[in-house]
Amino acid sequence: MIAVSVQNLVKEYPRPDGTTLRAVDDISFSVEQGRIFGLLGPNGAGKSTTIKVLTTLLPPTAGTVLVNGFDAVAQPLQVRNSLCVVLQENAVEMFLTVRHNFLTFGRFHGLSSAAIERRMGRAVELFGLHEVLHQKPIDLSGGVKRRVQVAKMFLVDKPVVILDEATTGMDTFNKRATVNAIREEARSGRTIILTTHMLEEAEELCDSIAIINHGRIVAGGTMDDVKKMGLQMFYLTLKFNEIGKELQELVQKFAPVKLDIVDNEVNVTVREHHTALDILSLARSTGALKHFEITTASLEDVFVELIDRKRAAEGR
Numbered sequence: 001m002i003a004v005s006v007q008n009l010v011k012e013y014p015r016p017d018g019t020t021l022r023a024v025d026d027i028s029f030s031v032e033q034g035r036i037f038g039l040l041g042p043n044g045a046g047k048s049t050t051i052k053v054l055t056t057l058l059p060p061t062a063g064t065v066l067v068n069g070f071d072a073v074a075q076p077l078q079v080r081n082s083l084c085v086v087l088q089e090n091a092v093e094m095f096l097t098v099r100h101n102f103l104t105f106g107r108f109h110g111l112s113s114a115a116i117e118r119r120m121g122r123a124v125e126l127f128g129l130h131e132v133l134h135q136k137p138i139d140l141s142g143g144v145k146r147r148v149q150v151a152k153m154f155l156v157d158k159p160v161v162i163l164d165e166a167t168t169g170m171d172t173f174n175k176r177a178t179v180n181a182i183r184e185e186a187r188s189g190r191t192i193i194l195t196t197h198m199l200e201e202a203e204e205l206c207d208s209i210a211i212i213n214h215g216r217i218v219a220g221g222t223m224d225d226v227k228k229m230g231l232q233m234f235y236l237t238l239k240f241n242e243i244g245k246e247l248q249e250l251v252q253k254f255a256p257v258k259l260d261i262v263d264n265e266v267n268v269t270v271r272e273h274h275t276a277l278d279i280l281s282l283a284r285s286t287g288a289l290k291h292f293e294i295t296t297a298s299l300e301d302v303f304v305e306l307i308d309r310k311r312a313a314e315g316r
């Protein structure tokens with residue numbers, strides 16, 4: 001069964017000079033019930049705009065949005081009733097205790113205080129929030145704040161859950177627990193749509209994704225499809241006390257996507273994590289390695305790669 005369907009969605013905003021900005025430009029995707037779908041893209045791509053139309057906060061300029069079989073324009077109340085939306089915490093929530101955050105969220109979704117108290121136990125347990133229940137998010141670390149936000153989806157039973165950047169900024173340990181909890185919810189039949197800037201995060205969580213840029217889908221499909229496209233890249237920064245002449249040649253053997261050597265610093269981009277590790281061990285064997293860092297490429301880099309490939313395919 002299709003839980004969420006977005007067909008040829010267009011959303012335009014008026015600009016002050018009288019022209020229009022097409023923030024969402026003909027986007028289509030659908031999400032099966034019980035699946036986790038990721039909407040990815042850099043700042044300004046149109047993720048939140050899409051989410052706002054999905055949640056009936058904004059009317060579409062054109063196209064159709066169905067949630068749980070209900071039309072977002074014709075049946076907004078039924079759509080809202082099918083949804084649990086978790087956004088980044090707003091200013092008011094920052095100053096309420098975690099417990100009051102949960103109570104407010106539950107009440108907003110029509111639960112009685114008794115029902116919320118019952119459900120709160122599970123949410124607190126899942127996300128290890130016992131100790132912070134009487135603290136305010138403003139006083140908590142970024143990662144714990146995120147956990148409080150995500151825990152809210154466990155308070156209500158709506159079939160479709162939307163997490164707008166809710167998982168960004170958690171540390172690895174908490175992320176693991178959160179990923180497991182979200183996966184379990186999906187297995188029990190809830191459909192989850194999340195937005196993120198981070199490909200890596202989507203890889204861990206999502207069954208399928210759409211990458212959007214300037215309001216258009218530039219890549220999409222199941223996570224396996226996307227992995228096969230080889231979009232993920234790794235950056236390796238190596239700082240040496242001194243660099244021998246042979247290093248460049250040795251690193252070239254690994255066929256890096258990019259290699260820059262300036263003074264005693266080497267920057268390498270590769271497609272495989274294991275290649276980055278191989279180069280690192282080569283660097284260590286020189287005995288002159290002072291500092292290293294491995295990071296994953298940002299979505300922006302992925303777009304550059306996608307656009308380059310498109311140009312190459314078109315012979316430009």
Ligand SMILES: Nc1ncnc2c1ncn2[C@@H]1O[C@H](COP(=O)(O)OP(=O)(O)OP(=O)(O)O)[C@@H](O)[C@H]1O
Pocket residue numbers: 013014021023041042043044045046047048049050
């Ligand atoms: N209410 C609005 N009025 C006019 N323009 C808007 C409005 N909201 C968003 N935009 C513009 O629409 C485009 C898409 O914005 P949107 O917030 O959907 O992007 P996003 O992908 O969620 O970005 P971010 O990662 O920064 O949250 C941007 O160019 C933005 O400036």
Ligand SMILES: [Mg+2]
Pocket residue numbers: 047048049
């Ligand atoms: Mg946004």
